[in-house]
Amino acid sequence: MTNKHSLYLNRRKVIRGILATTAFGVTSKLWTGCTPTAQQNTPNSPSPAANNSPSGNTKPIVIGFIYVGPKDDFGYNQAHAEGKAGVAKIAGVKTVEEANVPETTAVQETMRNMINQDGANVLFPTSFGYFDPHIIKVAQEYPEVQFLHCGGLYEEGKHPKNIGSYFGYIDEAQYIAGIIAAHTSKTGKLGFVAAKPIPQLLRNVNSFTLGAKTIKPNITTQIIFTGDWSLPVKEAEATNSMIDQGVDVVTCHVDSPKVIMETAEKRGIFCCGFHANQAQLAPKGYLTGAEWDWTSVYSKYVQMISEGKTLMNGGIPHLERGGLKDGFCKLSNYGPAVSEAAKKDAEAAKAKFMDGSMVIYKGELKDNTGKVILAAGKEYKQRDIELEKMNWLVDGVVGSIAS
Template sequence: MKKTIRTLLASSILAMSVQAAAETKVGFIYVGPKTDYGYNYAQDQGRLYLEEHMDDVETVYFENIPENADVQRVMERMVRSGVEVVFPTSYGYLDHALKVAEKYPEVHFAHSGGLKTSDNLMTYFAEIDQAMYLAGVAAGLTTKTNQLGFIAAHPIPQVLRNINAFTRGAQSVNPDVTTSVIWTSSWSDPTKEAEAAEALISDGADVLTGHVDSPINYVQVAERRGVYSVGYHADASQFAPKGWLVGAIWNWGPMMEGIVKSAKDGTWKSEHLRGDLLTGAAKLSDFGSAVSEESQQEVLDRQASIMNEEFQVWAGPIFSQDGTELVAEGDVMSLEETEKMDFLVKGVKGRLK
């Protein structure tokens, strides 16, 4: 009996000490399942990175939270349960997060991809279109039909940036290249994505890429039909041992670690934190065997020139689909302008609305 009491006592002291050493609670909210092998998966990999690399951090998460007042309730619940840093990871959470942030000034919020801040709300994102530009270079050097296919969910700025960057990258090494876009009107509809891939291939595209939740579907169809593929969000090379060129992928962990640290030690800044190839928050995956040595070198040279800022992806001249000059030679689009992009560039086939 005595022993039991002592054990109980010891274990409760142990529990208290764990509590004391700890624990900054960090909360994550995802718009889809964290297992989508895409956008939410990448964000959740960042969460797991925190769990692994920061001893004094405990994470919680909610999945499948729609971009409406529901997310406010979820954030309130998190805050009341002791969460000190909240990561609302979906674009449409921004205004809701601003409201909750105003109500709880002692809590820190880091929103993914937004363009508004408040005293305790910052935003973070990464210029993955740099990696898409480089993937476009690889595609432009590899294509034989000069037709690329792009399977896209919704015409929002982040998607348009990727379509345009990919196309411009390909055109920079192969001016005859065009990109056909198919909109699936859904972030995740595997059947439609597979069928869209079939349609693009049967109409002559020999490199496929996309911006939907998961690259797996179109990458597998491309492999089956014997054409090339470029991944997005997550590395899908294992699904296309023959046709995989390269992918543009996220690496949120280190960036999120920095944000949580700044909240803990008081160096928090209300800013638009943007990662890129240089910080490693967005990066190229490994090349597949379908990309020749020379092409790989060309892509890596371009990557170096982006990293040392010799070259900028959104430097003019940029022409719209109908040939109108949007950005003059010598001008460069600002961060704000690229994050509000609402056009398709020359050489892209497909309608915006």
Template sequence: MLNVSITALLKKARRPLIAVFGAVALMASSISNAEEPFKVGFVYVGPIGDHGWSYQHDQGRLALEKHFGDKVKTAYVENVPEGADAERVIRNLAKSGHKVIFTTSFGFMNPTLKVAAQFPNVVFEHATGYKRTKNVSTYISNTYEGRYVSGYVAAKMSKTGKLGYIASFPIPEVIRDINAVRLAMNKVNPDYELKILWVSSWFDPAKEAEAANVMIDQGVDVILQHTDSPAAMQVAEQRGVYAVGQSSDMSRFGPKAHLVSVVDDWSYHYIHTVQSVMDGTWKPRDYWGGMAEDMILLPAFNKAIPADVVKEAETMIADIKSGELKPFTGPIYNQKGELKAPAGEALSHQEVAGMNWYVQGIKGEIPH
């Protein structure tokens, strides 16, 4: 009789107990989900210790973590080759629950698009590219604004009238920055020479050092670069010439050689983008940020630069920020003498984004 009573009691209690356990499980699940951080992934073409492009993107990632605290969890993969391997890395980040993925090199564009098509609920942001879809945005900094000002300062500081530019790959981003330097040089002396040496690499300290030495042997006394290591700055310091830093402040690698650095600050874009995805307001777009948005900075000029040159450079920066000065304002001609921008008219973002020609005054051809 006792057994029957206990069985009956358990039968009566079964459903309420299940309901209670179910409610507790649901509550625990909700608390777990509420506490789960928002995962953000980054893919870098070089090492975070390159002290250039990848280093600055990683500084943006760290600023993102600092801003959001434990609400966000970030991950990065460095030294990712542009191509098939990039696709694998990007896919792994998407599969592991990252809700926003930033791919930070031009060669990651097509791999990003392929993975994005397979993960429609993940937001992808690709740096320096031009292809967008429903879940892929593009973003870039107006480095040419900084190149223009640094090109002016470099020309002012040259005694030989020969400036050197260490270039990575012949993509629009690099070509337009070379053109910006040439246009700024023209303000100082259109007869000055700009020597361009292509190294076919974003980060190769040995190649960059060799390129710097070759240029100095040819009479170059100021070196600019679109590569990511401080090797050229170090060579310039050793050989007593000037140089302009790339992406980060490279003054510590050549205190005497360093004229100024064109610094990329990605923190605003990364924080703003992640917040918009969290808020559900994110939409695909082509974002350009420059001096006006404090994404391009020239933080410190060498004390060896005359005060009047610094003042002129600072005026340029102020005018670029206000929109009064746009580096690609006509008249601008290409190497063949063809008019690309009439007097007083500025090239559009679309024209600048697809720039595949040299301005007048540059010798040599763009490699293919």
């Protein structure tokens, strides 16, 4: 354990000790004078986001953001931190954040501290593993605080009403990246470095592969699971292993694509990014990437809250989803190696996503064991809940969920 991490844990213990000996109200003070003063309007600020209570008092929105890794990881956590920075500019909003919080009871302590110490009345705990049991437990303790989780699947009647789930159909951008990857590949072998086989990740693998197969039907995507969200050594090993086997375009779904992009560039192959823009890490080989636009998403939540809408009164949906046309995600700029033909096909696919006519999952569709997933004439549209329960890999993916 590093000295920095030891200090971090000690700070938590001190705060918990203070909380244990101080008479903090669990819910009664969440919307009173204990919250920090709102920021002043500036000429460049977006529209005010004051929270108007029924009594007519104007109170600031205090939002806490929690990340499982560092804020400068060129990936998942950086994308959320950039979203936090975006909403921090909105008048009437105060933000607090904490990074490197593991998916353990440590996140429960962080959430409680943000509520009791910082006056947070809205929390965005962003990592997948925060949801069950941690967010569920703390949400039950603080029924007037809104907990908005990235990727979790809220179930009516099962989870507290002050919990919401948001996520984007970033697989749309992955589908387009697959088109570009197929155009660029000479070997017909793509690679995908993956963390854990959760539905959102499998959906990215499958959409990337299906996009590629529209260009080259026999193209394959080799997948290697590392077992966790941030394992740089294993990520480098997986990338090198695939390159040794003929893969010439690689992408990923891990928290920080940094090592994968740098390894691909060093080995002289192409890469497609994920979460944020990694073009500077691979100036020659970066083709494009699937990026989040969390500033857009978080700003929409602030707007709803400023209008008096909450999860509890039904004004804010418990499941919030969107794709390219909804501003949840975007595509990185094309790199120098992307051909005009690839750009043309990519833009054509993007136009279909933007007008709502694109359907990625349509039958007949088989998994990579030969089992029919979707019969001919059937389809899953982006908002179909079945896609959020995905536990299969499409034909063309080399590897298995159990690997």
